[in-house]
Amino acid sequence: MELAKRRGFIWPSFEIYGGAGGFYDFxxxxxxxxxxxxxxxxxxxxxxESFLEIDSPSVMPEEVLKASGHxxxxxxxxxxxxxxxxxxxxxxxxxxxxxxxxxxxxxxxxDEFLKANGVCCPDCKGEFGKVFFFNSMFKTTIGPGSQxxxxxxxxxxxxxxxxxxxxxxxxxxxxxxxxxQVGKGYRNEISPRQGIIRLREFxxxxxxxxxxxxxxxxxxxxRLSGEKVRLWRAEAQIAGxxxxxxxxxxxxxxxxxxxxxxxxxxxxxxxxFLLELGxxxxxxxxxxxxxGQRAHYSSETWDAEVRTEQFGWVEVAGLxxxxxxxxxxxxxxxxxxxxxxxxxxxxxxxxHVVEPSYGIDRPLYCALEHAYTDEGxxxxxxxxxxxxxxxxxxxxxxxxxxxxEKAVEIQDFLRSKGLLADYDxxxxxxxxxxxxxxxxxxxxxxxxxxxxxxxxxxxRDRDTSRQVRASLDNLPNLLASLICDSLVxxxxxxxxxx
Amino acid sequence: MELAKRRGFIWPSFEIYGGAGGFYDFxxxxxxxxxxxxxxxxxxxxxxESFLEIDSPSVMPEEVLKASGHxxxxxxxxxxxxxxxxxxxxxxxxxxxxxxxxxxxxxxxxDEFLKANGVCCPDCKGEFGKVFFFNSMFKTTIGPGSQxxxxxxxxxxxxxxxxxxxxxxxxxxxxxxxxxQVGKGYRNEISPRQGIIRLREFxxxxxxxxxxxxxxxxxxxxRLSGEKVRLWRAEAQIAGxxxxxxxxxxxxxxxxxxxxxxxxxxxxxxxxFLLELGxxxxxxxxxxxxxGQRAHYSSETWDAEVRTEQFGWVEVAGLxxxxxxxxxxxxxxxxxxxxxxxxxxxxxxxxHVVEPSYGIDRPLYCALEHAYTDEGxxxxxxxxxxxxxxxxxxxxxxxxxxxxEKAVEIQDFLRSKGLLADYDxxxxxxxxxxxxxxxxxxxxxxxxxxxxxxxxxxxRDRDTSRQVRASLDNLPNLLASLICDSLVxxxxxxxxxx
Numbered sequence: 001m002e003l004a005k006r007r008g009f010i011w012p013s014f015e016i017y018g019g020a021g022g023f024y025d026f027x028x029x030x031x032x033x034x035x036x037x038x039x040x041x042x043x044x045x046x047x048x049e050s051f052l053e054i055d056s057p058s059v060m061p062e063e064v065l066k067a068s069g070h071x072x073x074x075x076x077x078x079x080x081x082x083x084x085x086x087x088x089x090x091x092x093x094x095x096x097x098x099x100x101x102x103x104x105x106x107x108x109x110x111d112e113f114l115k116a117n118g119v120c121c122p123d124c125k126g127e128f129g130k131v132f133f134f135n136s137m138f139k140t141t142i143g144p145g146s147q148x149x150x151x152x153x154x155x156x157x158x159x160x161x162x163x164x165x166x167x168x169x170x171x172x173x174x175x176x177x178x179x180x181q182v183g184k185g186y187r188n189e190i191s192p193r194q195g196i197i198r199l200r201e202f203x204x205x206x207x208x209x210x211x212x213x214x215x216x217x218x219x220x221x222x223r224l225s226g227e228k229v230r231l232w233r234a235e236a237q238i239a240g241x242x243x244x245x246x247x248x249x250x251x252x253x254x255x256x257x258x259x260x261x262x263x264x265x266x267x268x269x270x271x272x273f274l275l276e277l278g279x280x281x282x283x284x285x286x287x288x289x290x291x292g293q294r295a296h297y298s299s300e301t302w303d304a305e306v307r308t309e310q311f312g313w314v315e316v317a318g319l320x321x322x323x324x325x326x327x328x329x330x331x332x333x334x335x336x337x338x339x340x341x342x343x344x345x346x347x348x349x350x351x352h353v354v355e356p357s358y359g360i361d362r363p364l365y366c367a368l369e370h371a372y373t374d375e376g377x378x379x380x381x382x383x384x385x386x387x388x389x390x391x392x393x394x395x396x397x398x399x400x401x402x403x404x405e406k407a408v409e410i411q412d413f414l415r416s417k418g419l420l421a422d423y424d425x426x427x428x429x430x431x432x433x434x435x436x437x438x439x440x441x442x443x444x445x446x447x448x449x450x451x452x453x454x455x456x457x458x459x460r461d462r463d464t465s466r467q468v469r470a471s472l473d474n475l476p477n478l479l480a481s482l483i484c485d486s487l488v489x490x491x492x493x494x495x496x497x498x
Numbered sequence: 499m500e501l502a503k504r505r506g507f508i509w510p511s512f513e514i515y516g517g518a519g520g521f522y523d524f525x526x527x528x529x530x531x532x533x534x535x536x537x538x539x540x541x542x543x544x545x546x547e548s549f550l551e552i553d554s555p556s557v558m559p560e561e562v563l564k565a566s567g568h569x570x571x572x573x574x575x576x577x578x579x580x581x582x583x584x585x586x587x588x589x590x591x592x593x594x595x596x597x598x599x600x601x602x603x604x605x606x607x608x609d610e611f612l613k614a615n616g617v618c619c620p621d622c623k624g625e626f627g628k629v630f631f632f633n634s635m636f637k638t639t640i641g642p643g644s645q646x647x648x649x650x651x652x653x654x655x656x657x658x659x660x661x662x663x664x665x666x667x668x669x670x671x672x673x674x675x676x677x678x679q680v681g682k683g684y685r686n687e688i689s690p691r692q693g694i695i696r697l698r699e700f701x702x703x704x705x706x707x708x709x710x711x712x713x714x715x716x717x718x719x720x721r722l723s724g725e726k727v728r729l730w731r732a733e734a735q736i737a738g739x740x741x742x743x744x745x746x747x748x749x750x751x752x753x754x755x756x757x758x759x760x761x762x763x764x765x766x767x768x769x770x771f772l773l774e775l776g777x778x779x780x781x782x783x784x785x786x787x788x789x790g791q792r793a794h795y796s797s798e799t800w801d802a803e804v805r806t807e808q809f810g811w812v813e814v815a816g817l818x819x820x821x822x823x824x825x826x827x828x829x830x831x832x833x834x835x836x837x838x839x840x841x842x843x844x845x846x847x848x849x850h851v852v853e854p855s856y857g858i859d860r861p862l863y864c865a866l867e868h869a870y871t872d873e874g875x876x877x878x879x880x881x882x883x884x885x886x887x888x889x890x891x892x893x894x895x896x897x898x899x900x901x902x903e904k905a906v907e908i909q910d911f912l913r914s915k916g917l918l919a920d921y922d923x924x925x926x927x928x929x930x931x932x933x934x935x936x937x938x939x940x941x942x943x944x945x946x947x948x949x950x951x952x953x954x955x956x957x958r959d960r961d962t963s964r965q966v967r968a969s970l971d972n973l974p975n976l977l978a979s980l981i982c983d984s985l986v987x988x989x990x991x992x993x994x995x996x
Binding site: 008011013014015016017020021023024025026027028030031032034035047050052053054055056057058059060061063064078087134138139140141142143144147148150152159162163165166167170172179184186188189190191200201330333334336415416418426 | 641682
């Protein structure tokens with residue numbers, strides 16, 4: 001986190017005004033990283049799965065969120081210290097003090113639990129008042145006065161559900177079909193204290209897959225059915241065990257570990273996404289939510305979790321079977337019939353929904369943490385090469401003799417070819433390599449006197465520190481091939497002994 | 499707009515709940531268009547200008563917006579009908595009824611003006627109450643209770659200004675340097691009645707260029723100095739004339755039409771951006787804001803406007819000289835010294851700012867309107883090819899004989915190569931061409947029996963309806979070259995006579 005802040009990945013928002021918990025800025029490097037992660041996600045869902053994309057407002061009128069159940073159910077149990085007035089999430093307090101999960105309890109049960117365990121204010125040791133529920137949506141009004149109550153959306157999904165009829169026409173009646181949305185989601189957390197893991201404003205990437213409940217299959221299930229995933233089943237959790245099982249998603253369905261084939265398919269896709277970000281298989285598990293933990297709309301939920309040093313296991317995505325909950329609620333509340341008539345059988349059906357829902361901020365943090373490599377003397381980010389916010393460092397060996405000018409020219413040339421190239425002339429070459437390593441730059445090229453003579457540069461590999469000498473002529477293609485792993489470093493040019 | 503709604507470009511949000519003024523959804527085609535426009539904008543600013551990008555929250559604590567002046571000045575004059583209670587923007591009423599602009603008047607002057615001109619409620623003819631100012635930021639609270647007041651940001655710019663010191667370090671002290679942010683902006687309009695032109699939630703792309711006021715120059719001004727722009731100067735507007743002048747931006751600076759070289763440079767860049775979207779030069783003008791019209795922070799502002807059929811001249815971008823207004827206010831309100839010491843001279847300076855600020859939704863609408871081509875029988879979108887949400891239509895001539903399967907295979911192949919290909923098998927080939935034309939698809943390929951025999955397909959050009967026959971082997975490259983205009987259609991294959 002120190003490195004992430006210092007080098008411009010992420011930093012706490014509104015710092016000069018004392019900050020505000022639960023808000024983070026993505027700096028110059030972080031925002032490139034974030035854009036790259038979103039692009040990769042779109043590749044998987046918009047290109048790979050041919051899902052439709054929409055973009056709907058983050059401010060929503062109350063009617064929509066009444067229907068979705070969020071006005072009534074999107075609540076957190078909170079307590080206020082009677083001495084210092086600080087507010088806390090009751091479930092967090094219980095977990096931190098006793099290690100127990102009290103999610104799903106009633107207010108009075110929580111009161112008793114906290115009292116029985118002697119939980120007091122962690123800031124001033126004061127006593128707590130009674131537990132009460134606080135709706136964690138940001139509330140506002142649309143238009144002047146208090147004409148119309150609005151909320152900042154807690155999920156992008158509702159924007160998709162209320163457009164279902166238009167979207168289904170656009171998909172020409174085909175089932176299953178998927179719709180994605182990437183954008184901000186909001187949760188007015190009571191007292192967020194976990195940095196970038198618990199944000200009040202975050203970026204989500206959600207997919208809603210609409211299917212016929214009589215045919216809950218993915219047409220291309222076989223494409224991913226052999227992918228292995230690590231499952232932590234509810235059964236094991238209830239028995240207090242941390243035993244996981246490694247199975248292919250095909251086996252997971254056959255053994256009824258995962259009850260819905262679509263959830264199994266998207267678990268495999270989620271694993272692939274996380275591997276692409278550089279998270280190793282061993283640090284990825286799918287945790288089945290226990291009945292009491294599930295959101296109000298879900299009949300089966302698996303959380304994709306990533307192991308981190310700083311925060312333990314962190315939920316980065318959720319795969320939920322929302323059944324026909326949302327479409328039936330919107331049918332009821334809006335009066336608009338959301339059912340469809342199937343082309344082939346003429347059967348009328350209310351679609352069910354499987355939702356793969358991803359955070360973007362958390363996987364980004366996990367990718368950074370897993371990339372961080374401490375080899376004593378040398379500390380660097382071993383980011384996946386495609387993910388690096390600077391892809392090529394461009395260094396003149398000296399500032400004089402026209403080397404600077406040549407290097408700037410090469411930087412501009414590489415940028416014009418779509419490579420993220422960054423010029424750096426300050427300090428020794430060694431210092432510059434170290435600075436580039438620290439932010440995960442996979443390749444650095446150095447412009448020296450030989451460059452002016454024979455149009456070649458050295459290319460240095462971040463992970464091995466090895467160097468080769470290559471011609472400028474084909475440099476953009478060469479670097480692009482290295483970055484996407486279609487070329488091995490040793491084949492990129494003449495090896496250099498250092 | 500009918501086409502845009504029917505085919506999934508844009509539609510009013512929350513339709514099944516009766517809608518909410520000022521909110522629009524981007525459907526499956528619209529969201530691709532929007533992503534492409536944003537990508538093009540980033541190409542110009544992040545790649546071309548090497549500006550840094552950040553991504554900061556849309557919810558901001560009140561302190562920030564107190565300092566920026568928005569809490570006090572981001573207000574609209576409104577009146578309420580005393581009979582039906584509907585609220586209106588006073589300036590809109592005045593303009594609609596009298597054609598006059600009353601922006602900048604005091605409440606009492608507006609009252610008199612409306613009374614003198616007999617302005618009454620356009621809905622029920624009722625009389626209006628007194629004019630009063632309404633802050634048009636969406637207000638909310640951060641955390642439980644009313645702990646801390648927050649607003650949805652009216653511009654992304656403030657997120658950049660408050661990070662100035664971190665950003666300036668990241669830019670290694672170099673001046674001028676630029677920072678961009680792309681994201682949502684919000685304005686709680688009183689009664690938005692102009693569809694997608696007046697939105698309560700919109701996407702902005704803003705650039706803040708920090709420079710030394712003693713050296714207000716763009717280091718690469720010569721790169722664009724010869725670009726022609728059409729200016730509508732304040733002088734002409736005050737004289738009641740609609741006379742414009744066409745000048746190069748170099749001339750505009752020399753003749754002191756534009757007072758700041760950076761503004762002139764970014765006017766040229768803005769024109770290039772709009773041309774890329776398919777807006778012709780004749781439909782683009784830069785309107786200098788008259789003193790009374792400028793925002794509270796600006797000493798010189800030019801609006802880029804595009805002529806539309808539906809809404810007349812529409813502002814799509816603003817180029818403002820914000821001077822040191824923002825940095826000095828944040829210095830004062832936060833107590834954090836925002837000045838920098840220049841490396842070379844050791845001089846301490848508070849940077850000035852030139853801001854090129856773009857809407858994304860409006861240029862998108864303008865691009866659609868200008869692409870709409872009505873040739874009687876044939877109505878189609880003559881979108882710039884790179885901008886089309888579907889780049890290649892893929893049609894089997896017949897559903898049988900294995901042609902469908904082959905076409906789906908080709909669609910998947912093209913998609914895997916990054917082309918936006920869309921399979922369509924329903925209706926006659928003529929109907930399918932018409933449907934593709936209607937959404938601006940530049941090329942359609944047809945798979946017929948000959949395809950199975952010799953691996954060739956027909957490619958049809960949207961604008962001319964001409965067709966050529968080409969081999970499948972090199973199809974992705976061929977189509978990509980056609981789309982980016984590096985290949986002429988007639989050279990793409992053997993011409994076909996129809």
